[in-house]
Amino acid sequence: MKKNVQTYIRSYLLLILLTVVYVGYGQNLSQVTGTVADQSGEPLIGVNVRVKGTNVGTATDFDGAFTLNNVDVQNGVLVFSYIGYKTMEVPLDGETNLSITMEEGSELLDEVVVVGYGTQSREELTTSVSKLDEKVLENVPYANVATAMQGAVSGVRVQSTSGQPGAAPRIIIRGGTSINNPNGASPLYVVDGVIRPNINNLSSNDIESLQVLKDAAATAIYGARGSNGVVVITTKSGKIGQAVVDYSYNLSFSSPNKLYDLANARDYIYFGRKAMIVRDVYPDASFRLSGASGFGTGNDLTKNTAYTTQYLSSENEHKLNEGWESMPDPVDPSKTIIYKGTDWQDVLFRTGVSHNHYVSASGGTDKATFSGSLGFLDNQGIAIQTDMKRYTININGDYKISDRLSFFGRTSFANSTDHQVTNITNIFARGMTLPPTAKYYFEDGTLAPGEKQSEGNPEYYLNNRDAENKSETMTFSGLFKILCIRSKLILIS
Numbered sequence: 001m002k003k004n005v006q007t008y009i010r011s012y013l014l015l016i017l018l019t020v021v022y023v024g025y026g027q028n029l030s031q032v033t034g035t036v037a038d039q040s041g042e043p044l045i046g047v048n049v050r051v052k053g054t055n056v057g058t059a060t061d062f063d064g065a066f067t068l069n070n071v072d073v074q075n076g077v078l079v080f081s082y083i084g085y086k087t088m089e090v091p092l093d094g095e096t097n098l099s100i101t102m103e104e105g106s107e108l109l110d111e112v113v114v115v116g117y118g119t120q121s122r123e124e125l126t127t128s129v130s131k132l133d134e135k136v137l138e139n140v141p142y143a144n145v146a147t148a149m150q151g152a153v154s155g156v157r158v159q160s161t162s163g164q165p166g167a168a169p170r171i172i173i174r175g176g177t178s179i180n181n182p183n184g185a186s187p188l189y190v191v192d193g194v195i196r197p198n199i200n201n202l203s204s205n206d207i208e209s210l211q212v213l214k215d216a217a218a219t220a221i222y223g224a225r226g227s228n229g230v231v232v233i234t235t236k237s238g239k240i241g242q243a244v245v246d247y248s249y250n251l252s253f254s255s256p257n258k259l260y261d262l263a264n265a266r267d268y269i270y271f272g273r274k275a276m277i278v279r280d281v282y283p284d285a286s287f288r289l290s291g292a293s294g295f296g297t298g299n300d301l302t303k304n305t306a307y308t309t310q311y312l313s314s315e316n317e318h319k320l321n322e323g324w325e326s327m328p329d330p331v332d333p334s335k336t337i338i339y340k341g342t343d344w345q346d347v348l349f350r351t352g353v354s355h356n357h358y359v360s361a362s363g364g365t366d367k368a369t370f371s372g373s374l375g376f377l378d379n380q381g382i383a384i385q386t387d388m389k390r391y392t393i394n395i396n397g398d399y400k401i402s403d404r405l406s407f408f409g410r411t412s413f414a415n416s417t418d419h420q421v422t423n424i425t426n427i428f429a430r431g432m433t434l435p436p437t438a439k440y441y442f443e444d445g446t447l448a449p450g451e452k453q454s455e456g457n458p459e460y461y462l463n464n465r466d467a468e469n470k471s472e473t474m475t476f477s478g479l480f481k482i483l484c485i486r487s488k489l490i491l492i493s
Contacts, residue, residue: 032068034098036060036080044082044102052077052089130154132210143354143379143388144168145204146231155214156229164420165352165379165388168200173214173229187212187229188222192410194477195225199233201414201473203375203392205248205358208236235410237396238362238369250356256349256382265341265436266327269295269309273330289331294435297329297337301443306451309437312336342440344432348458352380370397383427385462388418409478415471422465423453431458 043064
């Protein structure tokens with residue numbers, strides 16, 4: 001009996017305790033109302049409002065208002081989330097009527113893409129648009145900005161067709177549109193709303209965003225010209241705030257990735273002369289052994305012969321003190337051949353040094369913004385005597401005439417000069433296969449031309465024939481923008 005009474009008392013006390021806790025908690029549950037607006041005071045429709053840690057939530061109506069029931073107003077926290085805005089957590093601390101202002105999220109604003117006729121949020125985008133990461137342009141300087149898309153934009157094939165500094169690569173979007181000529185379908189370029197034939201003289205430092213339109217929507221906007229895809233580029237513009245001046249400098253080096261493993265002069269002479277004595281194949285080969293060929297001994301120190309190979313004599317033995325080499329004649333070991341070997345790949349190629357200077361200034365007020373830049377690129381090629389120099393100037397401004405009318409203008413200028421090889425086949429293909437025993441310099445210190453241009457000294461022809469190209473590009477664009485009054489129509493059924 002005593003045990004039953006103790007059990008009854010314990011159960012009664014526990015019931016009282018739970019009742020007190022429930023009543024005390026229930027006294028904190030209240031209705032919470034409020035409104036949500038952006039930084040300009042406009043109500044935000046469809047903002048998600050949720051009690052943190054629970055499934056209780058709602059969304060704002062057309063006036064940005066919301067209502068939540070049975071909320072712990074003392075300890076509760078409301079979470080506000082909306083696409084394009086920063087997520088907010090607001091402790092109630094006893095408040096039952098809130099007025100919330102949400103801030104725009106910069107990390108989401110960066111995902112706005114250009115679609116040809118304006119801009120659109122990536123969340124709402126239905127067409128195929130690829131955007132180049134800005135870090136690609138920041139980390140690596142490009143003499144031709146189109147090269148930056150190589151391996152960085154999906155569905156875009158970028159091929160380097162020339163090692164010339166600043167040369168435009170071949171760009172094919174989604175495999176091209178022609179079966180007969182799949183490599184001839186170049187895209188359309190649009191820079192700040194202006195159609196351009198190429199982007200060769202555009203500095204990568206001036207680019208704010210680069211996007212590629214790849215599907216039929218490009219044709220719908222630009223017509224047949226956009227059938228091969230469209231590259232849309234937006235350059236940098238001024239920002240509201242104190243004027244800022246920036247300067248950047250980039251130094252880079254380039255060199256051939258891999259060279260050919262060619263025979264040296266000694267091996268060339270040895271195997272060349274050995275081959276000439278195979279009588280059953282070359283019965284009249286004696287003239288090659290004694291003639292003025294790359295392994296013949298009929299050469300001398302004058303300008304009459306193009307090669308260095310000759311028999312050692314009292315007239316030429318001083319050349320051994322000037323870096324020439326000697327070897328026994330493979331055909332007649334009693335005689336000594338002297339020669340001067342040259343690796344023509346070392347003559348033709350070099351380590352290219354590039355300098356990129358860029359200075360910019362930007363700033364403005366609520367009424368007007370400005371931006372200006374000046375760039376200079378000096379880009380050496382890996383082949384001797386090849387280079388490119390480019391000057392770029394970009395100036396743009398935005399002026400707010402009234403609350404509904406504004407104007408912006410852009411001006412860009414580029415001047416470029418480059419030097420190219422005179423003939424790709426002769427300089428590279430045949431120049432590197434020039435016999436290593438060919439004369440590099442004559443006795444008087446002048447460059448030797450070789451036997452002929454197709455088998456000649458590449459340095460001689462690149463120094464004596466100047467293949468220079470010059471180009472200037474200037475673009476002006478301007479636009480008046482009229483802001484229309486926006487009205488909201490609500491249909492109630």
